[in-house]
Structure formats: structure tokens, C-alpha cells
Amino acid sequence: xxxxxxxxxxxxxxxxxxxxxxxxxxxxxxxxxxxxxxxxxxxxxxxxxxxxxxxxxxxxxxxxxxxxxxxxxxxxxxxxxxxxxxxxxxxxxxxxxxxxxxxxxxxxxxxxxxxxxxxxxxxxxxxxxxxxxxxxxxxxxxxxxxxxxxxxxxxxxxxxxxxxxxxxxxxxxxxxxxxxxxxxxxxxxxxxxxxxxxxxxxxxxxxxxxxxxxxxxxxxxxxxxxxxxxxxxxxxxxxxxxxxxxxxxxxxxxxxxxxxxxxxxxxxxxxxxxxxxxxxxxxxxxxxxxxxxxxxxxxxxxxxxxxxxxxxxxxxxxxxxxxxxxxxxxxxxxxxxxxxxxxxxxxxxxxxxxxxxxxxxxxxxxxxxxxxxx
Amino acid sequence: xxxxxxxxxxxxxxxxxxxxxxxxxxxxxxxxxxxxxxxxxxxxxxxxxxxxxxxxxxxxxxxxxxxxxxxxxxxxxxxxxxxxxxxxxxxxxxxxxxxxxxxxxxxxxxxxxxxxxxxxxxxxxxxxxxxxxxxxxxxxxxxxxxxxxxxxxxxx
Numbered sequence: 001x002x003x004x005x006x007x008x009x010x011x012x013x014x015x016x017x018x019x020x021x022x023x024x025x026x027x028x029x030x031x032x033x034x035x036x037x038x039x040x041x042x043x044x045x046x047x048x049x050x051x052x053x054x055x056x057x058x059x060x061x062x063x064x065x066x067x068x069x070x071x072x073x074x075x076x077x078x079x080x081x082x083x084x085x086x087x088x089x090x091x092x093x094x095x096x097x098x099x100x101x102x103x104x105x106x107x108x109x110x111x112x113x114x115x116x117x118x119x120x121x122x123x124x125x126x127x128x129x130x131x132x133x134x135x136x137x138x139x140x141x142x143x144x145x146x147x148x149x150x151x152x153x154x155x156x157x158x159x160x161x162x163x164x165x166x167x168x169x170x171x172x173x174x175x176x177x178x179x180x181x182x183x184x185x186x187x188x189x190x191x192x193x194x195x196x197x198x199x200x201x202x203x204x205x206x207x208x209x210x211x212x213x214x215x216x217x218x219x220x221x222x223x224x225x226x227x228x229x230x231x232x233x234x235x236x237x238x239x240x241x242x243x244x245x246x247x248x249x250x251x252x253x254x255x256x257x258x259x260x261x262x263x264x265x266x267x268x269x270x271x272x273x274x275x276x277x278x279x280x281x282x283x284x285x286x287x288x289x290x291x292x293x294x295x296x297x298x299x300x301x302x303x304x305x306x307x308x309x310x311x312x313x314x315x316x317x318x319x320x321x322x323x324x325x326x327x328x329x330x331x332x333x334x335x336x337x338x339x340x341x342x343x344x345x346x347x348x349x350x351x352x353x354x355x356x357x358x359x360x361x362x363x364x365x366x367x368x369x370x371x372x373x374x
Numbered sequence: 375x376x377x378x379x380x381x382x383x384x385x386x387x388x389x390x391x392x393x394x395x396x397x398x399x400x401x402x403x404x405x406x407x408x409x410x411x412x413x414x415x416x417x418x419x420x421x422x423x424x425x426x427x428x429x430x431x432x433x434x435x436x437x438x439x440x441x442x443x444x445x446x447x448x449x450x451x452x453x454x455x456x457x458x459x460x461x462x463x464x465x466x467x468x469x470x471x472x473x474x475x476x477x478x479x480x481x482x483x484x485x486x487x488x489x490x491x492x493x494x495x496x497x498x499x500x501x502x503x504x505x506x507x508x509x510x511x512x513x514x515x516x517x518x519x520x521x522x523x524x525x526x527x528x529x530x
Contacts, residue, residue, distance in 0.1 A: 049501040
């Protein structure tokens with residue numbers, strides 16, 4: 001209805017609809033309090049905190065190395081990236097050298113993790129808006145990654161693979177063969193996803209033009225990751241503030257311009273292609289050698305002062321603000337998680353949209369509640 | 375995004391270039407609470423985004439509560455660390471008028487540290503239950519040393 005001819009009073013009374021914290025499409029414990037007029041959202045409020053586990057408090061109550069297993073539990077879908085981020089932050093504070101082989105394995109493992117996270121999003125998002133079949137395909141592909149990572153790390157989700165200066169375990173030829181087979185498999189699968197999802201009329205109608213977040217809104221809320229790149233801003237920590245050995249890899253930062261749910265889908269799919277490219281280069285160049293320095297640090301006292309370390313997680317800019325008072329225990333560890341900022345833009349994005357699009361919008365920014373609540 | 379520098383003349387108590395390669399910050403600033411909003415407007419006008427806002431409980435060593443802001447920008451990354459020390463129990467001006475990101479971040483600082491932000495549109499808890507009677511990241515809350523010792527007699 002056109003704004004000038006709009007007669008809100010004729011649409012009846014405003015009423016409140018609670019969506020969540022238990023709702024099949026919420027993927028966790030998010031509660032949306034929607035004020036509706038008819039089927040249209042007038043005001044939306046996101047209520048969070050149901051999965052708060054006090055990670056930052058725990059960090060202050062134990063020595064630096066003991067926080068390591070917490071990290072992958074912050075965002076359990078890209079746990080590898082979080083776990084390695086903490087190792088890299090500590091390495092920065094202590095000025096530790098990391099052996100070449102460990103650096104390459106870190107990149108390969110992180111990118112595998114990114115693909116598995118995007119695949120989980122792909123499957124559940126398409127399912128949320130009505131397509132069950134792609135979920136089964138995505139889950140199958142993701143299972144391959146979980147098997148590969150389980151074999152080298154011992155865990156399927158909450159990896160604690162990193163160590164300060166390197167890694168817990170080396171990889172072998174079987175890992176290389178399995179990963180190469182996965183790369184080969186995904187080439188065909190991406191074509192299949194294109195046919196199954198991207199050319200599906202229903203999928204396009206439910207996502208195109210829905211939930212537009214423009215670049216300026218992203219900046220005002222600190223939205224990062226695929227949601228920002230779908231609005232045309234090519235910001236990726238791996239390129240803009242390179243860490244580890246990402247500056248040695250040849251890859252692109254895919255962007256789109258529409259800023260809608262469909263653009264976010266496109267960006268993630270193309271990001272998976274880029275991750276496959278990075279993994280292929282990593283496997284090709286993987287050097288021999290140690291995966292840990294000669295004298296690993298087990299107990300340490302980082303120099304006094306604050307340090308900030310950022311990585312590109314599957315959902316965007318993940319930053320760690322670490323403060324040392326020169327002791328064995330962190331004075332403070334602040335986790336700047338991408339989903340927290342991404343979700344904070346939702347009330348504004350949801351205003352004046354249809355209630356039936358809520359899931360098509362909220363699902364498209366790929367939130368992980370434990371990461372928001374920490 | 376335009377790559378202009380934020381105009382911070384006269385708003386800072388201290389300011390220095392920092393070593394990004396060493397600790398992740400390009401610049402480090404200290405300001406008084408009354409300048410927070412003007413600084414936020416300056417960063418916003420220069421195309422920066424509020425990357426992080428948190429606090430530090432510095433009551434033990436400085437008798438202050440410290441607010442910590444990092445501002446950054448997309449593309450030509452340039453991280454500014456801004457700290458602002460508050461008297462214990464004092465509130466700070468909100469920067470929500472300059473950047474929407476501060477809405478949730480200030481709520482989190484209030485929730486975890488009890489620092490109030492004057493002029494915030496809806497300052498309430500965000501992660502802890504609404505009826506909590508504590509601020510979880512204060513140093514005198516929830517120390518592991520204060521936990522009750524396990525009752526060995528019961529296990530015996």
C-alpha cells in the first residue's frame with residue numbers, strides 16, 4: 001500500500017507476537033518480540049542472552065592457556081577459526097614464531113571449517129523458507145568435512161586443534177587425499193546447488209528484494225562478513241588486515257550489490273568457491289617440517305597492556321581484545337563477535353516487513369546464538 | 375568509504391601513534407567523558423564504524439572504571455583505541471546519536487559493569503536475566519577464590 005493512502009487505523013489493532021526463544025526456525029535461542037499490524041511488523045525487538053555462558057568471566061578466572069578450549073565453544077560452527085584466533089592472538093602478544101607447516105595446515109583447516117559453516121547455513125536457510133531437499137545434500141557434504149577434521153583433531157565441532165606456536169597434531173597423506181577428494185566432489189556439488197536452489201523460482205521469490213541491508217546501515221551497526229559484502233563492501237579481514245599467511249594466497253573477496261537475502265546467498269556460495277581455491281593452493285604448497293616450535297610455551301606471562309587481534313570468521317569480523325596485567329591470568333578478554341553486531345541491525349531491517357518474511361530475513365544473516373550470547 | 379582522517383582536534387587528553395604489528399592498534403587516544411559523543415561524531419563523519427565497546431574494572435589499581443572503544447573502517451583498516459576513565463559510580467554520555475552500534479554495546483557494558491549511559495534510548499540488561507542483582511564482569515563478583523570449598527566430610 002502506498003504510504004500516502006495508508007490508513008493504519010483501518011488495519012485494526014496492533015498486537016504482539018513472540019517468536020522464539022524456542023522456535024523451529026530460530027536455530028538456537030533467539031526471541032523476537034514483534035509488534036504487528038495485520039501481517040506487517042511495526043517494531044521488532046531481539047531479546048538475547050538465553051545461551052549466555054560467561055566465557056569472558058571464565059577467562060578472568062584461569063591462566064591464559066586454560067581459556068583455549070572455551071574458544072571453539074563461542075561459535076561452535078566455526079570453532080576452528082575461533083580456536084586458532086586465540087592461538088594467534090597469544091602468539092602476537094608473546095612474539096612467537098609459528099613453523100611454516102603449521103601455518104599452512106591452519107589455513108586449510110580454517111577454510112574447511114568455513115565451508116562447513118556455510119554449508120550448514122545453506123541447508124538450514126533453504127529449509128527455513130520451504131526447500132527440504134538441499135538440506136540433505138548440504139548435510140552430506142558437511143559430513144565429509146567433519147570426518148576429515150575429526151580424523152586430525154579428534155573433535156567434530158568444538159576443535160581445540162591450535163597450540164601457542166603451532167598445532168596439537170600433524171596431518172598425513174590420508175588427510176591430503178581426503179581433502180583433495182572433497183575439493184573434487186564440491187566442484188560438481190556447487191553446480192548442483194546452483195540448479196537445485198539458485199534457479200528455483202520459489203527460492204528466488206522468497207529471498208530477492210527481501211531484508212535489504214545497505215552499506216551505510218552496515219557501517220552504522222558494525223555489520224561485517226557476508227552480510228556486509230552482499231551490500232557491496234569488499235571488507236574481509238583476511239585481505240584487509242592479513243593474519244597468519246593469508247597474504248600468500250591468491251583468492252578473491254566476492255561481493256554483491258543488492259544487499260538482500262538472495263545477495264547474501266550468492267556471496268556465501270562464491271565464498272565457498274574461494275575457500276576451495278585457498279585449500280587447493282595450501283595442499284599444493286604444504287611444506288614438510290615441524291608443527292610446533294622446539295620449546296613450546298606452556299605457562300607464560302604476556303607483557304602488560306592491551307592487544308587486539310581480528311580474524312575473518314564465517315560470519316564476519318571476530319575480534320579479541322586481550323588485556324594483560326603482566327600476570328599468569330588474563331586481566332580481561334573481550335570477544336567481539338560478528339553475529340552480535342549483525343543481529344543488532346535486525347530491528348531496523350525488520351521494520352515494515354511482512355511477518356512471513358521474518359525467517360527469510362533473520363535466517364539470511366546466519367546468526368549463531370551462542371556466539372552472540374557468549 | 376572515503377579515507378579521510380577523523381577530526382579530533384581539542385577533543386583528546388592524550389593521543390599517540392601505535393604499532394599495529396605489535397598490538398593491533400594504529401592509534402591510541404585518551405579522552406574525558408564529556409568529549410565521547412563529539413569524538414564519536416567525528417569518527418562517524420570520517421566513515422569509521424564502532425568496532426568494539428567494552429569496559430575494564432580498574433577500581434583496584436586506579437580507582438576508576440575505564441571505557442574502551444575501538445573505531446575502525448572498512449577497506450583502509452585503521453584501528454583507533456580510545457579509552458575514557460570514569461569515576462567509580464559515574465555515568466557516561468551515550469554515543470547512540472552518532473552510531474546505532476552503540477545501542478547494544480552500551481547495554482552490554484551496563485549489564486556487565488554497571489556503568490550507566492545518559493541519554494541511551496533504552497538502557498537495560500542484554501545478556502544477563504533482567505532481575506539479576508549483580509554486574510558479572512566486576513572484579514569483586516564471582517572470583518574463583520571466593521567459591522565455597524568442597525565439603526570433604528560429605529564425600530568421606
